[in-house]
Amino acid sequence: GCVLLVMWSTDVTSRFQLVELFAGRGQVGAVWRENGRSAGQYDWDYSRKGMDFLGNGGFASAIYMALCAVPLSLWLMGPDCGPWTVISRGTSWRNVCNFWGNLNLEWINGSNCMISRLTLLLYIGTALRCTWLLEQPAGSQPVFARHHRFEHFCNTVAFVWRQRFWMQHFGAPSAKPTACWGNDPDILHSLDKGVLKKTFREEHTSVKTTRKYNDKKTGKSRFQGTPELKSSQCYPRGLGEHLLRVHDESKAKPGLDMRQKALIDPMLTDLQIFRSLELDDPWVDAKIPSLYLYLMKNPRLSIPDEWQAQMELLRSELENYVMTEESLNSAIQNSTN
Numbered sequence: 001g002c003v004l005l006v007m008w009s010t011d012v013t014s015r016f017q018l019v020e021l022f023a024g025r026g027q028v029g030a031v032w033r034e035n036g037r038s039a040g041q042y043d044w045d046y047s048r049k050g051m052d053f054l055g056n057g058g059f060a061s062a063i064y065m066a067l068c069a070v071p072l073s074l075w076l077m078g079p080d081c082g083p084w085t086v087i088s089r090g091t092s093w094r095n096v097c098n099f100w101g102n103l104n105l106e107w108i109n110g111s112n113c114m115i116s117r118l119t120l121l122l123y124i125g126t127a128l129r130c131t132w133l134l135e136q137p138a139g140s141q142p143v144f145a146r147h148h149r150f151e152h153f154c155n156t157v158a159f160v161w162r163q164r165f166w167m168q169h170f171g172a173p174s175a176k177p178t179a180c181w182g183n184d185p186d187i188l189h190s191l192d193k194g195v196l197k198k199t200f201r202e203e204h205t206s207v208k209t210t211r212k213y214n215d216k217k218t219g220k221s222r223f224q225g226t227p228e229l230k231s232s233q234c235y236p237r238g239l240g241e242h243l244l245r246v247h248d249e250s251k252a253k254p255g256l257d258m259r260q261k262a263l264i265d266p267m268l269t270d271l272q273i274f275r276s277l278e279l280d281d282p283w284v285d286a287k288i289p290s291l292y293l294y295l296m297k298n299p300r301l302s303i304p305d306e307w308q309a310q311m312e313l314l315r316s317e318l319e320n321y322v323m324t325e326e327s328l329n330s331a332i333q334n335s336t337n
Helices: 002-007 027-034 056-067 106-127 148-157 185-190 198-204 237-250 270-276 288-296 305-336
Strands: 016-021 039-042 069-077 131-137 161-166 177-182 210-214 221-225
Touching: 002 056, 002 288, 002 305, 016 027, 016 056, 027 039, 027 237, 039 056, 056 069, 056 106, 056 288, 069 106, 069 237, 106 131, 106 148, 131 185, 131 237, 161 185, 177 185, 185 237, 270 305, 288 305
Parallel strands: 016 039, 016 069, 069 131
Antiparallel strands: 131 177, 161 177, 210 221
């Protein structure tokens, strides 16, 4: 429903050959534009209001950018890794058995919502026949992959592969062991340049992301992140150049999309298909009910006459779930105790 409301609120035209979410410095998109390609880039640093992924308006902007992708375009996504890393687990309480983490913390709740919303975009990308890559530091991937929405998508909905590699092979200033999920195995496997040799690492390392120190209380050696750790999240230009080349090569090959496809009567209209769907999961964890109500208030929204009654019916149903969004965290916490 939210996707339809975005389509009926603005001019959605296919134009982006690259969609880069959480783009940071945007070096990958810059490489693509230098080579005559169109790139849509999205990051909180570009617009604190219009590109706030956890806000209703910001997520609507992300949906709009996704809908503007051309078929066979490339999506590159690197959501904030902080709440999922090993370093933060003493506070986040996250592990492979408890991916929800400490729900008493706002930043933990936000990261759970972020991955749910990101998974929704993967559904859109798969439907549009796009190639997508989702990147995380290698230390984050064991817990990140256990998020229930993302895990269900990978195991049930679409064909998904995972590849580990060293970002320094593409020009990163530090080693940065990385994990990447995607729906094109050839592109993923091309990222693996083999072992990161000690001589190569020492020659090309220009920043140190961690430091070793002795804990005075315990006498044990520990590691701590340095100020350069944040900057290491930015993708190097070499990654953009590599992805541009291998993506051009992969477009000539048949791709794998859905693991299974529902049988749909070709004689049914879009409205009839929509009406046949059950509202058994409104994605409260992604705050979709409140997003829908937000989009229904858009003064530029122009719902086709034949859809008007159905959209109003859906609005009344989702209003019952808005309050559930507020109590979701406590419900999950009680169920995991």
